[in-house]
Amino acid sequence: MKARQTGFTLVELVVVIVILGILAATALPRFINVSTDARFAAVQGAAGGVRSAVAAVQGRYFATGNLAAISVTMADGTAVAVTAGNGLPTSAVGGIGAAMSNCAAGAGNCQGMTAVFNAGTATFTPPNTTAVACVATYTAATGAVTAPATNASCPN
Numbered sequence: 305m306k307a308r309q310t311g312f313t314l315v316e317l318v319v320v321i322v323i324l325g326i327l328a329a330t331a332l333p334r335f336i337n338v339s340t341d342a343r344f345a346a347v348q349g350a351a352g353g354v355r356s357a358v359a360a361v362q363g364r365y366f367a368t369g370n371l372a373a374i375s376v377t378m379a380d381g382t383a384v385a386v387t388a389g390n391g392l393p394t395s396a397v398g399g400i401g402a403a404m405s406n407c408a409a410g411a412g413n414c415q416g417m418t419a420v421f422n423a424g425t426a427t428f429t430p431p432n433t434t435a436v437a438c439v440a441t442y443t444a445a446t447g448a449v450t451a452p453a454t455n456a457s458c459p460n
Contacts, residue, residue, distance in 0.1 A: 343438055344455035346430035350417050351440035351451035357403035358393060358447050365391025395426045395444035435459055
């Protein structure tokens, strides 16, 4: 008498694997949203870069000893417009824009960020962002840099 084997055939196993793959491909994007986290990280990185630039410019300003100066020349020769007395970079392209490796206004002109220079403030927005709150903002009067506290500010 011939023994009968039991189990799944190769075709049945392949069909199950294909079905699981299709389910995973459609369900995974609903559970993981890395684009929001990426935008949030980009804004946090920009805010850190602006804080570093402000500190470097202000340190250079005080090191020169001329507290009446309205411009400071950095070690690489870049001239940065500052406020006399406190050494904080202005919110203009020649101020914080120059301090941030010569950022220019517009999309992608500041390490991939969109930079907007206004009277008193400068904002840095990551690419592909429609959320108004997903920005790093520099205030020239105080030298404060603000950024969103949670990634909920940077939705798709």
